[in-house]
Amino acid sequence: MTILVTGGAGFIGSNFIAYERRVHPEDRILCVDALTYAGNMENLAPFMDDPLFRFVKADIADRQAIYALFEEEKPDIVVNFAAETHVDRSVHDPEVFLRTNMMGTQVLMDACRKYGIQRYHQVSTDEVYGDLPLDEPDLFFTEETPLHTSSPYSASKASADLMVLAYHRTFGLPVSITRCSNNYGPYQFPEKLIPLMISRALKDQTLPVYGTGENVRDWLFVDDHCSAIDLVMRKGRVGEVYNVGGHNERTNLEVVKTILRELNKPESLITFVTDRPGHDRRYAIDPAKIHGELGWLPETKFDDGIRATIRWYLDNVGWLERIIAGEYQDYYEKMYAGR
Numbered sequence: 347m348t349i350l351v352t353g354g355a356g357f358i359g360s361n362f363i364a365y366e367r368r369v370h371p372e373d374r375i376l377c378v379d380a381l382t383y384a385g386n387m388e389n390l391a392p393f394m395d396d397p398l399f400r401f402v403k404a405d406i407a408d409r410q411a412i413y414a415l416f417e418e419e420k421p422d423i424v425v426n427f428a429a430e431t432h433v434d435r436s437v438h439d440p441e442v443f444l445r446t447n448m449m450g451t452q453v454l455m456d457a458c459r460k461y462g463i464q465r466y467h468q469v470s471t472d473e474v475y476g477d478l479p480l481d482e483p484d485l486f487f488t489e490e491t492p493l494h495t496s497s498p499y500s501a502s503k504a505s506a507d508l509m510v511l512a513y514h515r516t517f518g519l520p521v522s523i524t525r526c527s528n529n530y531g532p533y534q535f536p537e538k539l540i541p542l543m544i545s546r547a548l549k550d551q552t553l554p555v556y557g558t559g560e561n562v563r564d565w566l567f568v569d570d571h572c573s574a575i576d577l578v579m580r581k582g583r584v585g586e587v588y589n590v591g592g593h594n595e596r597t598n599l600e601v602v603k604t605i606l607r608e609l610n611k612p613e614s615l616i617t618f619v620t621d622r623p624g625h626d627r628r629y630a631i632d633p634a635k636i637h638g639e640l641g642w643l644p645e646t647k648f649d650d651g652i653r654a655t656i657r658w659y660l661d662n663v664g665w666l667e668r669i670i671a672g673e674y675q676d677y678y679e680k681m682y683a684g685r
């Protein structure tokens with residue numbers, strides 16, 4: 347079976363490829379990525395000599411390129427990770443979010459219709475539900491929670507979800523969707539909270555916490571997200587949405603203080619800065635459906651996962667430094683030109 351993984355040079359996509367090679371070594375992985383600022387060929391270095399892995403540099407919104415690839419490869423499953431993913435960037439420049447997250451999704455699904463597919467899986471986010479209040483801890487997002495987005499990022503992801511469900515109802519495309527909470531782990535780009543704070547703390551730089559730091563996120567170790575996607579794309583019911591999360595709620599301030607403690611750095615590095623416009627207060631997932639139907643449960647506790655993540659960044663300071671210096675963007679040309 348050939349699995350087309352889009353956005354595989356990013357954080358979760360590259361972890362997913364590693365997961366698939368480990369757990370389903372018989373399946374072939376075809377990775378498509380446009381290598382935007384968030385795409386890093388270093389994340390794919392472990393697979394480049396693997397005969398069951400192929401990398402293609404392409405934009406998912408480029409209809410001609412995507413159709414040509416489907417014509418040649420006829421993938422059995424498509425898992426769409428490719429997206430613009432940073433909320434702060436979407437506040438400054440919404441347009442590219444609409445192009446990639448909405449139009450790119452549509453192009454991929456059109457290719458699936460044209461060439462045939464066993465399953466199209468959309469990797470979505472809990473942000474499509476908007477946010478929950480801070481003072482009602484018993485409220486959680488279920489699959490029935492209405493879509494109610496806050497940022498251009500979440501609006502573009504919700505639009506894509508609606509289009510995916512419309513392609514199922516109207517054209518019978520065999521789709522599924524997972525909506526996951528905040529991920530953390532190796533290879534996360536250092537613009538997101540956890541790797542940003544680790545990289546800055548390592549240099550004794552100030553740690554910018556938005557607002558009061560009381561906003562809550564529901565953290566899931568990336569491998570647990572990968573196992574959920576793998577289960578849903580292979581065994582989940584067609585046309586269904588599954589929420590993914592592990593009941594690991596922490597305030598941002600708690601997360602930042604944990605990082606400082608683990609790195610043995612002072613809390614005086616914390617600096618409260620102007621809040622993100624439209625900042626969602628709390629995300630919290632009810633994962634009862636994926637657990638009940640597919641038996642999925644997360645394996646990694648936050649305390650273990652955050653320690654392993656910090657250890658990974660300490661062991662891979664070069665990876666971090668090359669991103670901060672911008673050198674990682676030359677990596678593709680240097681290492682893989684002509685392959």
Ligand code: NAD
Pocket residue numbers: 352353354355356357358359378379380381382383384385386404405406407426427428429430431432446450469470471472503525526527528529530534535
């Ligand atoms: P990321 O920003 O680390 O990686 C995104 C990847 O997509 C990059 O490799 C980038 O080059 C590629 N890409 C961007 N535009 C493209 C295009 N037009 N064509 C082809 N490739 C393109 O993102 P991530 O954190 O790994 O997120 C992956 C997916 O998971 C996204 O769809 C995101 O919405 C979703 N998600 C993320 C989280 C999280 O906490 N990070 C949680 C839930 C859902």
Ligand code: DAU
Pocket residue numbers: 431432433434470471472473526527528529537538539540542554555556557561562563598622629
């Ligand atoms: O919930 C899933 C979503 O999680 C994904 O869909 C997104 O792609 C992913 O980026 C993430 O969105 P968040 O906005 O929650 O992640 P971010 O790391 O940007 O911020 C996490 C929290 O930390 C949020 O409340 C804002 C805060 N923050 C973030 C940064 C970058 C700070 O206080 N300071 C910062 O410098």
